[in-house]
Amino acid sequence: MVKTEKSSRNRNLILGIIFDLVGYASYGVPFLAEITDVVWAPIAGFVLSRMYKGTVGRVGGLLEFLEELIPGTDFIPTFTLTWIYTYLIKKEEK
Template identity: 70%
Template sequence: MSQEIVVQTSKSNKTKHLILSLLFDAIGYVSYGIPFVAELTDIVWAPIAGFLLARMYKGTVGTVGGITVFVEELLPGLDFIPTFTLTWVYTYLIKKENTI
């Protein structure tokens, strides 16, 4: 019975992380729609995105992902990279580890 609860919780977290990852990547893309304001919104979004990714994915994956999304949001022209979603793919499909 307890194993069943763990499996359900893992699936729930996996789905929740996917939805949040897609949402946060979409927020990162919004700045493209606002000419001349994109750089300013990226300066605000970069530390928030780094913090959120590090909180969503614990350990080394979260730390590396948080730093990566922070740098990616600050550097011009790299906003198209879906860092949150790529982290989800790495965590749940490539590494196959369910991180809470």
């Protein structure tokens, strides 16, 4: 079965929102947040780099990794922002 652009687009948006919420979940457990961020950062960076091809995936994965590691930046929805860049902003440039 061949994925259409629309199905990939919808899948990436839904997964992105879910993964951003997982990143936010660390705020729910005081003092445990730093430990969970250290575990989640490489996983999130890897997942984002696989969701998007090429430079967007590599840069997005690196930014997600750093965003999870740097204290106080967990509120940034990197997965969703990458989706917006890929499917709305970048598409307009073509």
